Amino acid sequence: MNKNLSKSQIEELIMDIENKTKLIIPPIKCQGIKTKLVSWIKDNLSTLKFDRWLEPFMGSGVVGFNVRPHYAIFADTNIHLINFYNAIKNGEITPSIARSFLESESIKLAKSGQKYYNEVRERFNSNFKSLDFLFLNRSCFNGMIRFNRYGKFNVPFGHKPNRFSKAYITKIVNQIDYISQAVKLLDWQFVCQDFRETLKKLSKNDFIYCDPPYLGRHVDYFDSWNDEDEKDLFNILNKSNSKYILSTWHSNQFRSNKEIEKYNKQNIQTKEHFYHVGASEKNRNAMTEALILNYLLPKQKIDYTIRSGVQLQIMEPKSSYKARK
Numbered sequence: 001m002n003k004n005l006s007k008s009q010i011e012e013l014i015m016d017i018e019n020k021t022k023l024i025i026p027p028i029k030c031q032g033i034k035t036k037l038v039s040w041i042k043d044n045l046s047t048l049k050f051d052r053w054l055e056p057f058m059g060s061g062v063v064g065f066n067v068r069p070h071y072a073i074f075a076d077t078n079i080h081l082i083n084f085y086n087a088i089k090n091g092e093i094t095p096s097i098a099r100s101f102l103e104s105e106s107i108k109l110a111k112s113g114q115k116y117y118n119e120v121r122e123r124f125n126s127n128f129k130s131l132d133f134l135f136l137n138r139s140c141f142n143g144m145i146r147f148n149r150y151g152k153f154n155v156p157f158g159h160k161p162n163r164f165s166k167a168y169i170t171k172i173v174n175q176i177d178y179i180s181q182a183v184k185l186l187d188w189q190f191v192c193q194d195f196r197e198t199l200k201k202l203s204k205n206d207f208i209y210c211d212p213p214y215l216g217r218h219v220d221y222f223d224s225w226n227d228e229d230e231k232d233l234f235n236i237l238n239k240s241n242s243k244y245i246l247s248t249w250h251s252n253q254f255r256s257n258k259e260i261e262k263y264n265k266q267n268i269q270t271k272e273h274f275y276h277v278g279a280s281e282k283n284r285n286a287m288t289e290a291l292i293l294n295y296l297l298p299k300q301k302i303d304y305t306i307r308s309g310v311q312l313q314i315m316e317p318k319s320s321y322k323a324r325k
């Protein structure tokens with residue numbers, strides 16, 4: 001420690017470091033949430049300057065919320081996500097409104113469990129209120145967001161009637177508070193629209209962070225992805241003069257992602273990531289995540305061995321392959 005610094009200067013430095021390393025967790029979770037990749041994504045943004053942050057597939061919004069751009073468009077085809085953030089923006093949901101709502105709902109959930117969860121789910125499916133969406137998202141199975149083909153939320157109860165402890169409610173309220181503060185200070189727009197619309201008028205001063213659904217995964221009312229979407233996104237990104245990062249997967253122990261091949265002129269960074277299947281520690285599966293960048297940071301080099309997942313499997317014996325950290 002530098003002995004010439006005063007106590008208050010040291011405290012200020014510590015606060016600064018804490019703020020820089022603190023991870024903002026959004027109030028609404030979704031499958032595919034990139035919480036674990038945020039710091040890697042931020043490292044790949046480095047000190048790049050841009051005027052507009054465009055996030056056409058916001059999901060939980062965890063990436064943009066942590067980047068904290070001055071001007072941002074967060075878009076998604078799921079209207080309930082967008083309504084939730086607009087309700088915070090227009091003051092319909094405040095930290096204290098959310099606290100009293102969750103406190104009163106927690107008593108009913110603790111008393112009637114699944115029966116009450118189903119009641120709220122029915123209520124949400126008839127009036128689509130954002131606070132009910134929050135309640136369901138935080139008490140359903142695995143914090144999933146899934147809608148049937150009629151646009152009705154259909155995730156079952158997470159079987160934790162005492163889910164909303166005092167500490168848990170405070171945590172959610174603090175997450176809402178962060179967004180309430182941010183939308184007062186910064187210019188953040190939340191828009192329900194298709195990515196083709198969000199990426200219509202691009203300029204070289206825009207930065208695009210794309211995290212589309214993966215081809216061949218579960219399809220639902222709001223969240224589907226087909227070959228045409230995949231092709232359209234590629235064409236838009238390819239033609240644009242904005243900088244972008246596209247999140248996708250590179251490979252797992254069984255397969256590699258062929259969709260990456262069309263981006264083979266870009267800078268592809270990979271990182272191995274472990275996830276658990278079920279509760280057992282033994283069932284740890286590795287997945288190699290990829291970030292596709294259309295720019296190169298000063299210290300980055302293009303790693304030609306990872307340009308195509310498919311090539312990689314042919315060229316290298318599997319055991320010798322180590323993703324870059």
Ligand SMILES: C[S@@+](CC[C@H](N)C(=O)[O-])C[C@H]1O[C@@H](n2cnc3c(N)ncnc32)[C@H](O)[C@@H]1O
Pocket residue numbers: 030031032033034035056057058059060061062063075076077078193194195196211212213214222223224225229
């Ligand atoms: C993988 S998730 C994004 C996850 C997000 N990056 C996070 O960390 O939480 C993909 C999102 O894209 C949305 N989506 C699906 N198809 C879309 C489309 N055609 N245009 C815009 N958004 C779409 C889904 O509703 C979903 O929220």
